Amino acid sequence: MTQALTTPSSEEKLHSEGGMDFLLTRQRKFVTVYLPLLVFTFVLLFPFYWMVITTFKSNDDIYDYAKNSPFWVFNPTLHNIKKLLFETSYPDWLWNTFMVSGTATVISLFASVLAAYAIERLRFKGSRWVGLSIYGAYLVPPSILFIPLATMVYKLGLFDSRWALILTYPTFLIPFCTWLLMGYFKSIPFELEECALVDGATRMQILTKIVLPLAVPGLISAGIFAFTLSWNEFIYALTFISSSENKTVPVGVLTELVDGDVYHWGSLMAGALFGSLPVALLYSFFVEYYVAGMTGAVKE
């Protein structure tokens, strides 16, 4: 199943990419490869660096660049974090985001596994057409749907509740996960299923005992993607939730931590940092799956 991941084994990589490296001198390689890479790395990571050091700065240092260099923390303080955790509803937001993302992910995975298996393997009448419309569903952006969804959510009595988000997030998670899982199911040999069918297994048994165990990398990819996408979701959470304690992290940080014209940049950055850490951690454990899922979904 590792072939399904996009990265070839490290040995293969050396062969395929080191091919003509000998034509480059070391100095030339530094100027044409490492220097531009360094610039990219600096630009892409600087906002995070700035977020982290602002979090640990005292207010004196945040608003006075003359005394101490702004690029380092000279008097580290946990004041901003303490303020965030104990004087705002931040822990509630974290918990809400976690619950909503987790539940939406589980629902979406369940529906997507069944749908992907049906489209890819059962080959029922019209399965090709259904597969295409799932792809089409992925191309419908939330910014078009949020207004009619808001009226629906209100009519269903779900306004300002977690269920408003748990039920609407699958609209973008299911198409994505189904599409991703279809690619994984495609890579499982038909012969395995045929053997099981001959031995008298039902379709459900084939799915749970043969296909799913073989598609674990795909399930992990789909799961962490679904979780990350829900964690990052903004426009539905902004529209469907109104009371402070029900908000999710991205919405809470943006709407509640700014009071009037006073921006508490220290706590704002702490809020951004702590909202980013869970997905960044999840990401760091499953980098290969992320890359595989992302490029797999694009290639399908």
Next chain:
Amino acid sequence: MTGSPRKSLLERINNSADALGFLFMLPAAAILLVFLTYPLGLGFWLGLTDTKIGRPGIFIGLENYQSLFKDSVFWLSVYNTVGYTAVASVFKFLLGLVLALLLNQNIALKSFMRAILLLPWIVPTTLSAIAFWWMYDSQFSIISWVLIKAGWIDHYIDFLGDRWNARIAVTVANIWRGIPFVAISLLAGLQTISPSLYEAATIDGATPWQRFRHITYPLLTPIIAIVMTFSVLFTFTDFQLIYAITRGGPVNATHLMATLSFQRAIPGGQMAEGAAIAIAMVPFLIAAILISFFGLQRRAWQQGSKD
């Protein structure tokens, strides 16, 4: 007696691909039909009514669209959206391609580099946008501070208070967030190109530019088409980055169609007008999808063929 017909029904379902397929599709189809297809239709309908928050509307035909047609702020948002999408997509593509080509070299710590460079794409957009907001602060901007120290400018830049500065600022933040996605996707495409092609071309005396133009670029076209379709779609319908950094200001200078739609519909209460603005995005999206679809048709291409 009672057990056997039940069992045979189960068996019949189990043996019919159509019945089982229907059963397996049910959860996904139910959710998508109720929360995606229906609201899409409802959106079209709302755009033809005069619904306000807390008041169901009546059918008024194309009046919303007629008034939008004469609304200069709406047209400003259309121009902004098109410009934002065009400029950001071009830069995301060019810089993403350069980064992909760099990462495709034989470099030290390659997978580590690839991992950390994806971070801007992983982190919630709103939260990284807040970091940009702070870096664009009119009094404490670190960018202005560095430029002043370097002697290139003599006063702090008003990043978000000036129309064009604000437009450039949000576009830069969008490009920053989009580069990793383009780069890593294109890198996956690059890794499928056989090195023997480059070796053959080099032996025939091809310059690096010729190798790129005649090997890399044609073989990468299909994946470029898909990646850029996604990038264009998501940029065109972008909401959170603008909402977090400028909320459409100063004086509507950075309003996109999505942010204007939100502002009119939710804080403004004019649900119908907001829905009409959102629906006005649809023709653009369809055009973008069709362009990429026909671009793809030109080249029969086996997806994931590298294995």
